[in-house]
Amino acid sequence: MSFIRPTLLRPVVAPRFVAAPRTAIAAFHATPKHNIMPAGPQVIDGTINDPAPVPEQNSKHGAYHWSFERLLSVGLIPLTIAPFAAGSVHPVLDATLGATLVLHSHIGFQACIADYFPMRNWPTLHKGSKILLNIGTAIVLYGLYEFETNDVGITEAVKRVWTA
Amino acid sequence: MLARTAALRLATSASARTTVPRAVFAATQTRSTATTTKTTDAEAYSILVAQRKQRPISPHLTIYQPQLTWYMSSLNRITGVALAASVYLYGIGYVIAPYAGLHLESASLAAGMAALPIAAKIAIKSAIASPFVYHAFNGVRHLTWDTARELSIKGVYRTGYAVIALTTVGAGYLIFGV
Incomplete structure (x- = not known):
């Protein structure tokens, strides 16, 4: 047992060869445990001196698109409250609720594709999932039409299942 | 050395x-190993x-301190995708049901739901009501921001806590009160 603090008992002669420190960048994002969203393939377009490309101006993808998104979202508020308040709604209002939900979902999925499969890194996946989404939305809209014409409507169906 | x-x-x-x-100044130094x-x-x-x-890639989600702001933002997208995926799965399922021999009509679903034990009913209702109510109220929070209101750290937290409270109450009502 020594009265000298352990920190003072370090070797007097430093080792001659100190291992080079490993690169620290790998610690987080290369660990499988932490690798929630691995970076996609690295893509280089042009040289380092190129200016950032200015996208072509198109109000359909800009202001109008933003306004249309808000219009759908704001419209969903009364459409969602109406069935709760009234107990049941007219089939046309019910179909409007369904169609608005599907379009809102469609735009949401588009945002996800743009965020997680960006065109720059995943051109094939980006285009493929957009095509799949369009097909899916068309089928769902057709299914909604079938449901509204052959079944009891969304509001009434949810009510019956919920209180079953 | x-x-x-x-x-x-x-x-x-x-x-x-x-x-x-590299610029090589032959008069002052020689470096025979360097080649161009x-x-x-x-x-x-x-x-x-x-x-x-x-080149190194920026670290991702795991290095950031958990905060209400980005946790609620992530949850908004996760609930949105979950709800939308459910709508799409049901919609596509409803179209192919006659060809696949499935029964997805509202009457069958209601009968199936009625046959479940109470615990399963609560579990299913929770799985649907919680994301729905959260996404609905957080959507209103987003629309509030879109009118340039509550766009401050204080406002973001105040509305965030309001959404959590409203979600708890609203989902609780839908699960147990209806």
């Missing part, structure tokens, strides 16, 4: 890899691209 040799070796390997033309390679513009560009693909 050892360090200098190592540095020289590093510089040599680096220059061999990058082929950056003539490359065409296309070759230089491909080397540059290869190098830039090795």
Whole structure:
């Protein structure tokens, strides 16, 4: 047992060869445990001196698109409250609720594709999932039409299942 | 001496890899190991691209402190995708049901739901009501921001806590009160 603090008992002669420190960048994002969203393939377009490309101006993808998104979202508020308040709604209002939900979902999925499969890194996946989404939305809209014409409507169906 | 040799070796390997033309002052120093390679513009560009693909990538979600702001933001998208995916799955399922021999009509679903034990009913209702109520109220929170209101740290937290409270109450009502 020594009265000298352990920190003072370090070797007097430093080792001659100190291992080079490993690169620290790998610690987080290369660990499988932490690798929630691995970076996609690295893509280089042009040289380092190129200016950032200015996208072509198109109000359909800009202001109008933003306004249309808000219009759908704001419209969903009364459409969602109406069935709760009234107990049941007219089939046309019910179909409007369904169609608005599907379009809102469609735009949401588009945002996800743009965020997680960006065109720059995943051109094939980006285009493929957009095509799949369009097909899916068309089928769902057709299914909604079938449901509204052959079944009891969304509001009434949810009510019956919920209180079953 | 050892360090200098190592540095020289590093510089040599680096220059061999990058082929950056370096100014060599022959009168003041000689460095026989350094070599330069003539490359065409296309070759230089491909080397540059290869190098830039090795650049470090920003760390992701795991390094950030958990905060209400980005947790609620993530939850908004997760609940939205979950709800939308459910709508799409049901919609597509309803279309193919007659061909696949499935029964997805509201009457069958209601009968199936009625046959479940109470615990399963609560579980299913929770799984649907919680994300729905959260996404609905957080959607209103987003629309509030879109009118340039509550756009401050205080406002973001105040509305955030309001959404959590409203979600708890609303989902609780839908699960147990209806």
